[in-house]
Amino acid sequence: MRRPGKARAGVAESLRLLAQGRDLRGRATVPRSAQEWEEEPERGRFPTAWARTPVAGAVRYGLQRGLLKPTAWSVCAPDVRGLERLEGLRGPVVFVANHASHLDTPLILGSLPPRFARRIAVGAAADYFFDTPWRAVLTALAINGFPVERKGSGRLRSLAPQLVAERWSLLLFPEGTRSEDGWMKRVRAGSAHLCCGFGIPAVPIAVRGSYAAMPRGRGWPVPGRPRVSVRYGDPLYPEAGENAWDFNSRLSTAVARLWNEEDIGWYAALREPRDAAVARPAGPPAAGSWRRSWEAGRPLPKSRP
Amino acid sequence: MGRPGFVLEVDERTPALLVNEGEAARLERFPLGTRVIYPPDSLPGIRDVGGAIRQALLHPHGEDPLPALLRPGMRLTIVFDDISLPLPQMRAPDMRQRIIEQVLEMAAAAGVDDVELLAANALHRRMTAAELKRTVGDRVFRSFFPGHLNNHDAEDRANLTEVGTTRHGEVVEINRRAAESDLIVYVNITLTGMSGGAKSVAVGLASYRSLRHHHNVHTLRHSRSFNDPPQSAMHHSYDRMAAVLAGHVRVFTVESTVNGDSYPPQVGFMNKREWEWSPADQASYLAFRKLNAMAPAKMRRQMWQRSHAPYGITGVHAGAPAEVHPHTLANVHRQQLTEIDGQSDIGVWGLPFICPYNVNSIMNPILVMSLGLGYFFNLYRNKPIVRQGGVGIFYHPMPEEFHPVHHPSYIDFYESVLSRTKDPALIEEKYEEQFATDPWYTHLYRTSHAYHGVHPLYMWYWGAHALQHLGDVIFVGAERGTASRLGFRTASTLGDALEMARETVGSSPSITYHHSPPLALADVR
Numbered sequence: 001m002r003r004p005g006k007a008r009a010g011v012a013e014s015l016r017l018l019a020q021g022r023d024l025r026g027r028a029t030v031p032r033s034a035q036e037w038e039e040e041p042e043r044g045r046f047p048t049a050w051a052r053t054p055v056a057g058a059v060r061y062g063l064q065r066g067l068l069k070p071t072a073w074s075v076c077a078p079d080v081r082g083l084e085r086l087e088g089l090r091g092p093v094v095f096v097a098n099h100a101s102h103l104d105t106p107l108i109l110g111s112l113p114p115r116f117a118r119r120i121a122v123g124a125a126a127d128y129f130f131d132t133p134w135r136a137v138l139t140a141l142a143i144n145g146f147p148v149e150r151k152g153s154g155r156l157r158s159l160a161p162q163l164v165a166e167r168w169s170l171l172l173f174p175e176g177t178r179s180e181d182g183w184m185k186r187v188r189a190g191s192a193h194l195c196c197g198f199g200i201p202a203v204p205i206a207v208r209g210s211y212a213a214m215p216r217g218r219g220w221p222v223p224g225r226p227r228v229s230v231r232y233g234d235p236l237y238p239e240a241g242e243n244a245w246d247f248n249s250r251l252s253t254a255v256a257r258l259w260n261e262e263d264i265g266w267y268a269a270l271r272e273p274r275d276a277a278v279a280r281p282a283g284p285p286a287a288g289s290w291r292r293s294w295e296a297g298r299p300l301p302k303s304r305p
Numbered sequence: 306m307g308r309p310g311f312v313l314e315v316d317e318r319t320p321a322l323l324v325n326e327g328e329a330a331r332l333e334r335f336p337l338g339t340r341v342i343y344p345p346d347s348l349p350g351i352r353d354v355g356g357a358i359r360q361a362l363l364h365p366h367g368e369d370p371l372p373a374l375l376r377p378g379m380r381l382t383i384v385f386d387d388i389s390l391p392l393p394q395m396r397a398p399d400m401r402q403r404i405i406e407q408v409l410e411m412a413a414a415a416g417v418d419d420v421e422l423l424a425a426n427a428l429h430r431r432m433t434a435a436e437l438k439r440t441v442g443d444r445v446f447r448s449f450f451p452g453h454l455n456n457h458d459a460e461d462r463a464n465l466t467e468v469g470t471t472r473h474g475e476v477v478e479i480n481r482r483a484a485e486s487d488l489i490v491y492v493n494i495t496l497t498g499m500s501g502g503a504k505s506v507a508v509g510l511a512s513y514r515s516l517r518h519h520h521n522v523h524t525l526r527h528s529r530s531f532n533d534p535p536q537s538a539m540h541h542s543y544d545r546m547a548a549v550l551a552g553h554v555r556v557f558t559v560e561s562t563v564n565g566d567s568y569p570p571q572v573g574f575m576n577k578r579e580w581e582w583s584p585a586d587q588a589s590y591l592a593f594r595k596l597n598a599m600a601p602a603k604m605r606r607q608m609w610q611r612s613h614a615p616y617g618i619t620g621v622h623a624g625a626p627a628e629v630h631p632h633t634l635a636n637v638h639r640q641q642l643t644e645i646d647g648q649s650d651i652g653v654w655g656l657p658f659i660c661p662y663n664v665n666s667i668m669n670p671i672l673v674m675s676l677g678l679g680y681f682f683n684l685y686r687n688k689p690i691v692r693q694g695g696v697g698i699f700y701h702p703m704p705e706e707f708h709p710v711h712h713p714s715y716i717d718f719y720e721s722v723l724s725r726t727k728d729p730a731l732i733e734e735k736y737e738e739q740f741a742t743d744p745w746y747t748h749l750y751r752t753s754h755a756y757h758g759v760h761p762l763y764m765w766y767w768g769a770h771a772l773q774h775l776g777d778v779i780f781v782g783a784e785r786g787t788a789s790r791l792g793f794r795t796a797s798t799l800g801d802a803l804e805m806a807r808e809t810v811g812s813s814p815s816i817t818y819h820h821s822p823p824l825a826l827a828d829v830r
Contacts, residue, residue, distance in 0.1 A: 014594050017332040018587050021320035021580070026587055028580035033314040039581075 025132055046130045046147060048159070051140035052121070052168070061118055063142055069110035072103065075221045076213050079300075080111040082232035082258075086203065089235055091119060091169040094202045096191045096251055098184050098259065099173035100296070101210035103221065103228065105143055108171060108205060111230050120169045123148040123160065125177065150176040160190075164198050182211035182296020187255065192248035196238045202251055204233035206258035209300035227300045231258040262300065307346030310643025310825055315339040320579050324655035325821060326700040326782055327668065328609050329597055330575070332590075333799055339816040340649065342690070343578060344641050344825035347565035350617015354400075357621045358407050361559060365624030366632065368557055371408065374488055375415035382483045383408060384510060385492040387426040387456075388436050389661035391563055392496060396613040400561050402442035404492045404621075408559070409445065421482055422454040425491075425509025428516065428750070428757035429662065430711050431456040436665065459512045459757065460747050468553045471545035475518035480510040484554055491558040491626070495633050497641070497684070498532040498826060501560045502630030503540065503547035511546075513741050513759060518542055522729045525769045530683035532826060534634070547626060559623040562636035563616035565823030572612070575822050609658040610665055641826040645690065648829060650814035651806050652691035653799075654681045655821060656701040662756065662764070667708040670787045671715050671723075671761050673701050678768030678778065681819065688829040690817045694776040696806040698799070703783035703791075710754055714746045718761035719790065727792040729769040737762050776809045 022028045030038050050056060072078070093116070097108060109117055124130070126147035129139040139145035146159045160170060175185040195202045209228035214221040233254045238247050313319070321332035322341060335341070351357045362371040375381065385401045388394070405422070412420055422441065424432050437454060438446040446454065457480050458464065466481040483489050483506070491509075495501040508516065518524075519542035525531070527538035534540035550556065568575035572593055574586040582590070597605060620636040622629045660668060660676040668676070677699040682689065691697060707716045722736050737759060740746065746758025772778075778793045779802045788795045796802035806814060819827060 011591060011595055014332065014591055017321040017334070018590070020334065021318060022587075026582075026584040028320045028582070029318040030580050031313055031316050031319040033316070034311070034578070034580065037308045037311055039308065 025135075027131075046126075046133075046136040046140070048136075048140045048144075048146050051144055052166075056141060057118065057144075060141060060144060061114075064106075064109055064117065068106045068142065072106040072110055075225065076103065076107075076209075077225050077227045078107055078111065079227055079229040080232075081229065083111070083113065085232055085234050086113060086116070089201065089203070091116065092164050092167050092198070092200050093169045093235065094164075094191050094195055094200060095120070095169065095171045095205055096187075096202050096255065097171065097173055097205035097207055098179070098255055099175050099177070100179040100182050100207065101214045101216075102178070103210040103214045104173070104207045105171070107207060107210065107228060107230050109143060116169055119167070120144065120171055121146050121163050123170060123172045125150050148172075158190075160194055161197070164194060164200065170194070178216055179211065179296075180216060182215065184256070184259065187248060187252040189244050189248040192238075192244040192251055195236075196242065196244045196247055199238060201235040201237045202247075203235050204251060204254035204258055206231045206233075206255055206262070208259065208262045211296050212299045229262050229300060231261055233258045307348055310345040310641070311343055312643065312645050313341040313343060315341060318580075320582075322579050322818065322820065323575070324653075324700050324818075325657040326655060327673075327702050327704075328605050328658045329702070330593075330655070331700075332579075335653075335799070335818055336803070336816060339653075339818055340645065341818045341820050342643050342645055342825050342827050343820050344565060344643055344823050345639070347576060347823065348617070348619045348640050350564055350566075350619065351621070354403060354618050354621070355407070357618070358404050358559070361621045361623040362407060362411065365557070365629075366622060367625035367628030368623070371490070371557060371623070372411050372415060374555070374557060375412050375417050377416035377418070379417055379487040380419045380421075380482075380485065381412055381417050381488050381490065382421045382423060382486040383490045383492065384423045384425050384457075384483060384506065385440065386494055386500070386505070386509070387424045387429055388432050388440065388664045389426075389429060390494050390496055390500060391614070391616065392659045392661060392664070393567060393612055393614045394439075394610075394664060395494070395563070396569075396615050397439065398442060399440050400494050400563075400616075400618060401440050401492050402445065404559050404561070405441055405445055408490050408492070409448075420449070420453065421486075422449050423480060423483060423510065424456045425505065426456050427509050427511055428459055428513065428760050428763070430750070430754045430756050431458075433754060457510050458751055459516075460751050465512050469549040471542075471549055473518075473542070473545060475542060475546060476514050477507065477546045477549045478512045478515040479506065479550070483510050486554060489554055489556045491556055493558060493560045493633075495560055495562050495637060497680075497824065498534060498634055498637050499537075499540075499683075501558075501633050502534065502626055503543035505558060505626065506550060506556055507543050507546040513757065515546070517737075517741075518546075520763045520766065522733050522766050522769045525766050526773055528683075529770065530685050530689070532683050533686045536686070556626055557623065558626045558629050559621065560629050560633040561621045562619045562633055562640070563614075564619050564640055566616055567614045567822050567824070569612055569615055606658075606667070638826065641684075641824055642686070642828050643825045644828045644830060645817070646830050648688055648690060648692040649695065649817040650692060650810035651696045651698060651803070651816045652682075652689070653698045653816060653818040654700070656681065656699055657822065662760070663708075663711075666711045667706050669707045669712055669715050669719070670703050670705060670791055671719060671764050672712075673699075673703050674791055674793075675764035675767040677701065677780075678771035678775075679764070680767070681821070682768070682771040682774075684819065684824065685827045685829055689771075689774055690819060690827050690829055691775065693774055694809070695774075696777045696779065696809050696814075697771065697775045698779050698781060698796075698802045698806065700781045701783055703780055703787045705784060705787045711756060712761070713749055713755050714740055714743070714758040715756070715761040715764075718765075723790050723792075727772075729766050729772065732762060732765060777806065779805055 121144045124145035130136040130147040174188045213226040324333045464481045466484045468477045524538045531537045622632040741759035749755035
């Protein structure tokens with residue numbers, strides 16, 4: 001008697017079909033037409049306090065300086081500028097950077113002076129980095145990541161205020177997610193709220209070239225050791241009576257100017273008349289997505305401008 | 306609050322989608338742009354089902370509370386849906402048991418002695434004692450079987466009575482005991498829009514003389530669809546018959562509806578949208594595929610037949626049938642209705658292992674046809690999901706297998722009628738009377754557990770509307786000889802089927818996959 005589906009019942013065939021459209025963790029990307037109906041899974045907070053103990057900190061610093069930084073520096077050519085602007089600065093500080101690639105975090109952590117690198121926590125998307133235990137452990141240990149709800153669901157109370165109160169500096173990517181086309185999205189005001197609330201400085205950072213080196217969807221940088229630049233700006237302090245929205249506007253402008261420095265130099269960027277908080281580096285306007293990605297994916301010139 | 310039904314448009318992110326194929330299921334990659342109809346999320350079941358039944362019996366729609374209708378010395382007949390509902394079978398305790406027990410509690414309190422229980426099996430096979438016991442529960446079974454708990458016999462002339470005739474000349478003939486009762490309490494489980502309401506008594510307790518007025522090719526071709534009663538000629542006939550019945554016997558109906566939890570947790574992936582499958586769901590799918598393929602045929606069939614659904618109850622309503630049924634339909638729609646814009650050139654359906662007529666039995670090729678071109682094709686409101694002249698693609702292996710006890714007349718129909726013609730109207734004209742009155746089939750229906758002689762013809766009529774509407778029918782993975790006997794083409798893969806379909810609908814057809822499980826009623830705009 002014929003067995004139904006016998007010919008196709010092989011495990012290999014089933015595995016192949018299951019794997020299509022799913023990542024290595026078995027998760028499928030939600031089809032576009034189903035996104036409206038996506039349900040956010042109920043998620044508890046993954047405990048990360050253990051990753052901030054001295055022992056874990058020592059392991060992490062060893063990992064970062066012994067493995068992460070050498071790897072990142074070997075697969076691309078980082079051009080780090082503006083570290084002198086951090087002289088005399090003491091934590092806690094909120095480092096605010098644009099975000100286009102998984103390379104951004106190791107580049108920033110690897111370029112920070114040790115006094116910051118040893119005591120910094122990184123905001124990481126709760127739904128991506130903390131959805132499975134092994135990934136959460138790795139994120140917490142390797143970069144001192146802590147979960148951040150990026151969809152504004154408010155299910156998890158942010159750990160950031162507690163960390164600042166415990167004198168941890170933070171690295172935050174206030175666009176909420178890696179850029180899909182390499183250009184900057186709106187800078188959310190969460191970091192500014194934190195700075196205004198605690199009266200602590202924010203340091204703007206612009207990372208350029210990381211999108212061209214390793215955009216979304218790539219698991220490893222492109223060959224050829226592409227150049228990437230990491231520019232630190234002057235620390236910004238909330239002024240007396242300044243509200244978070246105004247401070248966020250200054251912060252966005254500072255990041256945008258650092259972004260522009262790569263193309264037109266420091267002085268020209270400074271003289272750029274437009275308010276960069278409004279005219280953020282958003283790429284070619286309404287020209288179709290291919291041009292935006294195309295421009296953003298252009299490798300940085302090998303030499304400094 | 307569950308999510309509503311929606312129509313997925315397959316894009317490059319969409320993983321392979323689950324497709325039923327009889328006693329198996331597979332993952333299938335659909336072409337980009339294919340629309341896939343998903344029903345609303347399974348609704349939460351009522352927590353206190355017993356309380357909901359009591360509430361329904363004490364606060365009925367358009368009727369007095371049940372205790373007020375019960376009195377000593379009366380003749381009470383409790384009629385219940387047979388084994389054809391729900392599908393798959395419900396995990397024990399069956400909803401019918403829960404309702405009947407409460408009805409009997411009230412009857413006992415009122416001092417009613419003359420109580421009969423009848424399975425409304427019409428021309429279906431008689432339920433076995435074990436099946437009756439599972440349906441009504443041990444306590445009821447022990448108290449009433451065999452003397453007062455029975456199957457309806459549509460061929461027992463001495464126990465049938467002609468109640469009247471509708472204005473369309475339709476004879477209304479039902480079970481004598483029920484017709485002569487002071488009260489019929491009808492206990493129903495509604496799975497789709499076609500069940501319940503006027504159909505319950507008028508069909509479930511009827512004879513062939515009565516059923517032939519609506520179970521015929523003309524009526525079925527004008528039921529568009531039979532899951533949408535206002536647009537169904539078949540239901541219009543039921544309504545006329547129910548009106549005649551209402552003048553003779555009082556019917557107190559209790560209808561319940563179930564949610565979309567049609568498979569047990571071990572195969573929970575069946576009830577989920579594919580991109581939401583967890584690693585555990587994927588592992589369970591792999592294990593299911595492997596075990597299902599390895600299992601001997603008999604064991605595999607038993608595994609499927611014993612996968613009882615952990616349905617939640619979404620509503621219980623009681624009272625006058627005409628007043629109750631709109632509430633029932635609203636609950637069905639809440640669970641199943643999904644809007645979709647426009648028809649497609651090609652419709653795709655994966656057919657499950659079960660249909661109303663192969664519970665604890667075998668799905669023979671004629672039942673496959675009636676399930677696909679009858680039940681699944683008709684899961685629509687307004688318009689079929691496929692345009693006139695479009696192509697229907699169905700998944701089922703369609704083995705040439707028959708249950709010799711349950712489906713004897715099916716074998717003869719398959720061998721001697723379908724080899725000559727597939728035209729439903731011609732079959733009705735030339736062969737119906739012969740099958741309906743054959744004394745051997747009648748004997749088996751009455752004394753064994755066989756479906757009535759005319760039943761395979763009815764199943765063929767069930768697909769008459771689809772046969773008229775579709776330009777071509779292709780079965781994926783079906784046995785070629787069997788499908789050919791039924792007049793259908795076969796393909797080994799979806800790709801081949803689509804290639805074949807292009808001969809009929811052109812080179813760039815639009816495709817809609819009517820996803821199941823769970824069941825979705827497509828509201829085509």
